[in-house]
Amino acid sequence: MLNYTIRRLILAVPTMLFISFVIFAIIKLSPSDPTAGLPLTIPPEVREKIREALGFNEPFIVQFFLWLKQLVVTEPLYWMNQKFGTEFEIGQRMISYQTRSPVLDLIVQRIPQTLWVVGTSYIVGIIIAVPLGIISAYKQYSVFDQIGTFISMIGFSVPTFFTGVLLILIFSVNLGWFPSIYDTTHVVDSWGSFWYQIKQMIMPVMVLGLFNAAQISRYMRASMLDNLTQDYVRTARAKGVKEQTVVLVHVLRNSMIPVVTVIALNLPSVFGGALITEQVFQVNGLGQLLILAIQGGDVPMVQTVTVIFAVLIVLFNLIADVLYGMLDPRIRYD
Amino acid sequence: MSGGVLRNSTEEVPVVQKGDSVLSVQDLRTVFHTQDGLVHAVNGISFTLAPGELLGVVGESGSGKSVSMMSLLKLLPMPPAEIVEGSVHFGGRDLLQLSDAELRQLRGGDIGFIFQDPMTSLNPVFNIGFQIMEPLRIHMGMNKKQAADRAVELLELVGIPSARQRLRDFPHQFSGGMRQRVMIAIALACDPKVLIADEPTTALDVTVQAQIIELVKGLRQKLGMAIVWITHDLGVVAGIADKVAVMYGGQIVEYSDVASIYSDPRHPYTQALLRTLPTQEGGRTGRLVSIPGQAPNLNAPPAACSFAPRCEHVGPKCWAANPPLFDIHGQHSSACWLESEGGTA
Numbered sequence: 001m002l003n004y005t006i007r008r009l010i011l012a013v014p015t016m017l018f019i020s021f022v023i024f025a026i027i028k029l030s031p032s033d034p035t036a037g038l039p040l041t042i043p044p045e046v047r048e049k050i051r052e053a054l055g056f057n058e059p060f061i062v063q064f065f066l067w068l069k070q071l072v073v074t075e076p077l078y079w080m081n082q083k084f085g086t087e088f089e090i091g092q093r094m095i096s097y098q099t100r101s102p103v104l105d106l107i108v109q110r111i112p113q114t115l116w117v118v119g120t121s122y123i124v125g126i127i128i129a130v131p132l133g134i135i136s137a138y139k140q141y142s143v144f145d146q147i148g149t150f151i152s153m154i155g156f157s158v159p160t161f162f163t164g165v166l167l168i169l170i171f172s173v174n175l176g177w178f179p180s181i182y183d184t185t186h187v188v189d190s191w192g193s194f195w196y197q198i199k200q201m202i203m204p205v206m207v208l209g210l211f212n213a214a215q216i217s218r219y220m221r222a223s224m225l226d227n228l229t230q231d232y233v234r235t236a237r238a239k240g241v242k243e244q245t246v247v248l249v250h251v252l253r254n255s256m257i258p259v260v261t262v263i264a265l266n267l268p269s270v271f272g273g274a275l276i277t278e279q280v281f282q283v284n285g286l287g288q289l290l291i292l293a294i295q296g297g298d299v300p301m302v303q304t305v306t307v308i309f310a311v312l313i314v315l316f317n318l319i320a321d322v323l324y325g326m327l328d329p330r331i332r333y334d
Numbered sequence: 335m336s337g338g339v340l341r342n343s344t345e346e347v348p349v350v351q352k353g354d355s356v357l358s359v360q361d362l363r364t365v366f367h368t369q370d371g372l373v374h375a376v377n378g379i380s381f382t383l384a385p386g387e388l389l390g391v392v393g394e395s396g397s398g399k400s401v402s403m404m405s406l407l408k409l410l411p412m413p414p415a416e417i418v419e420g421s422v423h424f425g426g427r428d429l430l431q432l433s434d435a436e437l438r439q440l441r442g443g444d445i446g447f448i449f450q451d452p453m454t455s456l457n458p459v460f461n462i463g464f465q466i467m468e469p470l471r472i473h474m475g476m477n478k479k480q481a482a483d484r485a486v487e488l489l490e491l492v493g494i495p496s497a498r499q500r501l502r503d504f505p506h507q508f509s510g511g512m513r514q515r516v517m518i519a520i521a522l523a524c525d526p527k528v529l530i531a532d533e534p535t536t537a538l539d540v541t542v543q544a545q546i547i548e549l550v551k552g553l554r555q556k557l558g559m560a561i562v563w564i565t566h567d568l569g570v571v572a573g574i575a576d577k578v579a580v581m582y583g584g585q586i587v588e589y590s591d592v593a594s595i596y597s598d599p600r601h602p603y604t605q606a607l608l609r610t611l612p613t614q615e616g617g618r619t620g621r622l623v624s625i626p627g628q629a630p631n632l633n634a635p636p637a638a639c640s641f642a643p644r645c646e647h648v649g650p651k652c653w654a655a656n657p658p659l660f661d662i663h664g665q666h667s668s669a670c671w672l673e674s675e676g677g678t679a
Contacts, residue, residue, distance in 0.1 A: 239442035
C-alpha cells in the first residue's frame with residue numbers, strides 16, 4: 001500500500017505539470033490586460049514599463065516556467081526562511097496584479113474561512129447523509145424513506161444560490177435570527193462570541209451541507225440496498241448475528257466502499273460549489289478570492305488558486321483509491 | 335421410532351413423541367405477498383427428523399424446498415414472506431412462537447446452515463477467521479483467543495490445510511470448494527444438533543461436489559448431527575440420505591426411506607423424476623427425457639392435486655381434491671389418489 005501511494009504521488013507530478021500548463025495557457029490566451037485596471041492617467045510608456053516588469057514581454061513558455069519557479073522554488077524557500085530562520089537566496093515572490101501583495105499570503109489568509117465553512121458543511125453533510133441512507137435503505141419505501149428521498153431530491157436539484165438566498169430571506173430578513181453576512185474579522189474569545197460564530201456559520205453550512213447530504217445519502221441508500229439483498233447477509237443472520245450488527249457491521253462495511261469514493265472525490269468539487277455559497281453569504285474565502293481575481297484579470301492569482309484546486313482533485317483521487325484498497329480486501333495494490 | 339412421520343395438512347396429524355425427534359415440523363405454510371397477490375410457496379408440509387438422520391429434500395426449482403427450510407428459523411425476508419400456519423418443534427419449543435432474540439440463539443448455535451453459493455455467501459470484506467469466530471463468540475461466549483483456536487480446529491476438521499495461517503485470508507483468496515468448506519466450518523462451529531444444507535453442492539463442479547459430499551458424510555459420522563440436505567440431484571440423495579422427501583408445488587408428495595424411493599417410487603411425479611435421470615449404460619440415447627408441462631402456479635392454495643396437469647395417471651378425483659399422504663407401508667407414503675382405498679384416481 002505504501003509503495004503504491006508513493007508510486008501514485010510520483011506519477012502525480014507530470015499530471016500536475018500538465019494541468020498547470022493547460023491552466024496557464026488558457027489564462028494567457030484569454031484577452032485580458034493586467035494593466036487595464038490601472039488609472040488612465042498613467043502614461044503609455046510607464047504602462048509599458050509595468051508590463052515589462054511583470055514579465056509580459058517574455059516568450060509564453062518562459063513566462064510559464066518563471067511562474068512555476070515562483071510557485072515550487074521561491075515560495076517554499078521563503079516559507080522556510082520565515083519558519084526556520086534560514087537564509088536562502090530567494091527571488092521575487094509571486095505578486096498579485098490587483099493588490100500588489102504576494103499571492104500565497106493572500107491565499108493563506110483566505111484558507112481558514114473556506115475550511116471552516118466548507119469543511120464543516122461537508123462533515124455535517126456526511127453526518128446527515130450516512131444514517132439517512134442506512135435507514136432509508138433498511139426501511140425501503142417507508143414514510144421515513146419517502147420523506148428522505150423527497151428532501152434529497154430538493155437538495156440535489158435546487159441550486160445553492162437559490163437555497164442560500166431563500167434562507168437569508170427567511171431567517172435574516174423576516175425572522176432576524178442569523179446574520180446574512182459572514183463576518184470574517186469576528187474573533188472568538190468568549191462564549192458570547194462563540195455563539196455568534198455558530199450563528200453566522202449556520203446558514204452557509206446548512207446550505208452547503210444540505211447539498212452534500214442530498215448527494216451522499218442517495219449513494220449511501222443505493223449501496224445499502226445493493227448489499228442488503230446479498231447472500232452474505234443471510235449467512236450472517238443464519239449465524240445468529242444481531243440485526244444491528246448485521247446492518248452496521250456486515251452490510252455497512254461493504255456499502256461504504258463506493259460511498260467513501262464518492263465522498264473523497266467530491267471533496268475538491270465542493271470547494272468549487274462553495275464559490276457560489278461564499279459569494280451569497282459574503283464569506284471572503286478562496287472562492288471569493290478567485291471570483292474577484294477573475295474579474296480583475298489577476299493572472300497569477302487565478303492561476304495559483306486554480307492549480308491548488310487541481311492539486312486537491314489529484315490528491316483526493318489518490319486518497320479515494322487508497323481508502324478503497326483499505327476497505328475492500330479484494331483490491332490490494334501491491 | 336427412528337424414522338419420520340409426516341402427513342399433508344388435510345389429514346389429522348399423528349401425535350409425535352418429542353423424545354424421538356430432534357426436529358418436528360407440522361403443517362407449515364408460508365406465503366409471499368407480491369404485487370400480483372399471494373404466492374403460496376409452502377402448503378402444509380410436515381415431517382420429523384430423528385437425531386443423526388439425514389433427510390434429503392428433492393424437488394425442482396420453485397417446489398418450495400428452500401423456502402420451507404428457511405421458514406423454520408424465519409430466515410426469509412419478512413415481509414414479503416409470511417409464515418401463516420404451522421409449528422416447528424425443536425428442543426421442546428415451538429420455533430415459530432419464539433422472540434427474535436431467542437431465535438438468534440438457535441441460528442448458528444443449535445441449528446447450522448450451509449447455503450448454495452459459496453462464492454457469495456461469505457462476506458467479502460472480512461477475513462474468514464472473523465467470520466468463523468463470530469458464531470463462537472456469540473453463542474459459546476468465547477474470547478478472541480479461544481475462538482481463534484476453535485476456528486483452527488474447525489478448519490482442520492473440514493480439511494483446509496495450514497489452517498492457522500489461513501484465518502487471516504479473505505474469501506476471495508479461496509477456491510469455490512474451499513469456501514464451501516469454510517461455510518461448513520461456520521455452520522458446525524457451535525456443534526449444531528441440526529444442519530440444514532441448502533443445495534450446498536449445486537454451485538460447485540462435479541469433482542468438488544464429490545469431495546464436499548464425502549466431507550459431510552464423514553462429519554456426520556464423527557459429530558452425529560441430523561441433516562436436512564436440500565437438492566435437486568437425485569443422485570446425490572441416493573448416496574447420502576437415510577430418508578427422502580420429494581416436494582412438488584410446496585408440498586411433500588412422497589416420503590420414504592432412501593432405498594424404496596428408487597426401488598418402488600409410488601408418486602407419479604417421483605416416477606417421472608426418476609425417468610429423467612440419464613443412464614450410464616449403452617450408447618447415447620437421443621434426447622434427454624423431460625417431464626412435460628410447467629411447474630404449478632402457486633397463486634392459490636392447492637384445491638386439487640398440483641401435479642394433475644402433468645400426470646399421466648390423472649383421473650377425476652385428482653381435480654376434485656388435493657390428495658393427503660397415504661401410508662403405503664412402514665415409512666413410505668405418497669400423496670396420490672392411486673394409493674387411496676380402491677386405488678383409482
